Amino acid sequence: QGPLVESGGGLVQSGGSLRLSCKATGFTLGDYVIGWFRQAPGQAREVISCISGYGGEIYYADSVKGRFTISKSKARNTVYLQMDNLKPEEPAIYTCSTDVPSTYQCVGVVRNYWGQGNQVTVSS
Numbered sequence: 001q002g003p004l005v006e007s008g009g010g011l012v013q014s015g016g017s018l019r020l021s022c023k024a025t026g027f028t029l030g031d032y033v034i035g036w037f038r039q040a041p042g043q044a045r046e047v048i049s050c051i052s053g054y055g056g057e058i059y060y061a062d063s064v065k066g067r068f069t070i071s072k073s074k075a076r077n078t079v080y081l082q083m084d085n086l087k088p089e090e091p092a093i094y095t096c097s098t099d100v101p102s103t104y105q106c107v108g109v110v111r112n113y114w115g116q117g118n119q120v121t122v123s124s
Contacts, residue, residue, distance in 0.1 A: 002116065003027060004096050009118030014088045016122075020081040022096030022115050029077050030054060033108030035100040036070065036081045038120075040092040049081060050100045053108025088124040093117045 008020040020036070035050030048061045049070040058070060069082040079096060096115040100106055 001025060003113040004098070004115040006094075006096055006115040006118045009094060009120045011121045011123060012086055014086065014122055014124045016086055017082070017084045018086065018120060020083070020094055020096070020118055020120075021078055022080070023076065023078045024113075025077075027113075029072060029079065030074065031109045032098045033100045033106045033110055034072070034079050034096060034098050035059075035104070035106065036079075036094060036096055038090075038092040038094045040090075043092075045095075047100065047104055048094075050104050050106035051079065052106045057105050057107060059104045059106050083120070086120070086122045088122050091119075091121045094120050 003026050005023045012018050031053045033052055035047050037045050038048050039045040048064050050059045051070050067085045072079045095117040098111045098113040
């Protein structure tokens, strides 16, 4: 079990919703920037959302803006990604990480921590 443990992936119909969870173990998320990445087959991994340490700044890629919501629970030491209105072109492996490039507008402690990745499949 790594420092970030994910859950919540699976199969959903086009237009449906899923919520991904990413629980930090062995450290407190508070100071850390954390983001969600996705990688579709044959494509580069991309940052789709991130949230600053203590939740000050939030970033969404244009492709998910208005449909995905990132949030953080201090009590559960967990970050979530609520994904609504999923599209058939969005199947990918979704991974949480505290290794978010500084080019995104989220700030905080950066570490090379990665979740195990969750497969999300969207059926049309």
